[in-house]
Amino acid sequence: MTGGVEEAGRVELTVDAVAPGGHCVARVDGQVVFVRHALPGERVVAEVTEVHKGFVRADAVTVLAAAPERVTPPCPYAAPGRCGGCDLQHVAPAAQLDWKTAVVREQLVRLGGLTDVQCDALGVRVEALPGGQLGWRSRVRYAVDAAGRAGLLKHRSHEVVPVDRCLIAHPAGRDLPVLAVTGVRWPDAEAVEVVVATGGDVTVTALTGGRSRTVSGPDRVRERAAGREWTLPASSFWQVHPAAADTLVGAVLALTDPQPGETAWDLYGGAGLFAAALAGRVGDAGRVTLVEAAGDGVTAARENLRDLPGVEVVAARVETALARRRITGPVDVVVLDPPRAGAGARVVREIVAADPRAVAYVACDPAAFARDVRTFTGLGWRLAALRGYDLFPMTQHVELVGLLLPPA
Structure with a gap:
């Protein structure tokens, strides 16, 4: 690396903007440095932890000039070289929401192809959940x-x-x-x-x-x-924040507004949280199809939704179920809740081909979400609304619920 900076070496630097992954960006002799335990605008001494071609990772070990948003981490293990579970304990609560909002916006512009004007129109903002920042992880x-x-x-x-x-x-x-x-x-x-x-x-x-x-x-x-x-x-997937499940269900229903008699898909449906909520809206005259590949998720969905006659549980990978016509359109509402890697272009194209009137996309990774939004917009769709939730306080993670609509 230029400037003689090597792994385990220390360098004084000024911190720039936030970046995905709980880091901020800085530069030393033109080299990009991703710095943990720092805040934008701070002057810090950083210890280099990794050197890669094109970038360096480092931890801020001494703060020479602190940002006003800096606080003392409540946990003594939230420090360089100690526990890596919490990324933002050194950031004031309101500033953590600003941090995550900035990351979401940057990903939508850089990876999603949206403009700053479009982000302004969406009013991108990450909201806190009740219960505070400690004692929430179930x-x-x-x-x-x-x-x-x-x-x-x-x-x-x-x-x-x-x-x-x-x-x-x-x-x-x-x-x-x-x-x-x-x-x-x-x-x-x-x-x-x-x-x-x-x-x-x-x-x-x-x-x-x-x-x-x-x-x-x-x-x-x-x-x-x-x-x-x-x-x-006990080993099955469930949201780790006690308020998360109801928060996400409320957002999905508010954005898509399912109507009696409509048909809905719950893709990557897990135990059936969204399928149950959709079934409650479409009623006996409607139909809901849940698709899930994980065996424990399929079993849990079938057991927990057996009182809802209008719900069908399909045990298959989503891309396989769509490609092999295990589920087919027309469909009115789609809830898309993929794993961290996102749905991918193939699944997005199949959903668009089914011609739903609305898609609610529940995402745990802004980058994957932004890439899939770009695929939707490339097919003529638009991101009409977006809500962000701080389901994981003190960490860099954020949950999004986006409403995607077809061409008018």
Whole structure:
């Protein structure tokens, strides 16, 4: 690298704008540096952690001139070289929302092909959820080191940091005898997961070789959302913020406004959260088709939606179900909730070909969302509305719900 900066070396620099991944951007001798534990406008001493062709990663270890938005992290493990789970504990709560809003906007412009004027019209803004920034995470997975001690991982590392507690973990699971500080050891486990369900169940599971073993609590937990109670394996996917499920359902229904008698698709439907909400709107005269590839998700959907006769659960990959005409149009409303990698151009083209009147896109990664928006707009569609939610306070992650509409 130019300027003699090497891994583990230190350099003084001025921090520029926020970037995806919980970093800010800086430059040294023209070289891009992605800096953690910093804020835009700050002057810091940064320790280089990785050197790559074209960019460098670094941690701000000394703050020479602090931004007004800087606060003292509530957790002593949220620091360079320690736990990598929280990216933004050094950022004031309101500024965290500004940070995430800026990332969403930048991704929509750079990857989605939108203009600043279009972003202004959308009113892009990330909103906080109730409950505050600590004690919200209802599912926490702790890594286990070679000595059988459970803890959390360093950033971009497999090294386990022994912690005494995780402050963003739900209080009902935070002080369970799981971590190394309690004296408990997990010699046969690769990870330990603590689940605190909204229905009141608390389960601890040991994970080894892709298999889970219940250590305490029920094997199946109850979740409450969308006016229903859900029962599913403790290891199944569910939103980690207690307010997330109802927040996302409310956004999807408000944006798409399903009507009695309409047909709807719930793609990447999981346990059926959106399918149930859609079924409640389209009624007995309508029909909802859920598509899910994961076996536990399919089982959970079939069990939890069996009282809704108008709902069909299709066990298949979404792209396969569309390409092989396992599900076919016409369809009125589509809810698209893909994994972090996004839906992809192939799925987007198939959805457009089915000619729905509205698509609600639920996204956990702004970059993947922006790329798929670009595919939609390339086919004549438009992003008509966008809502952002801080489902993961103290971290760089953000959830989006976008409304995509066909040409007028």
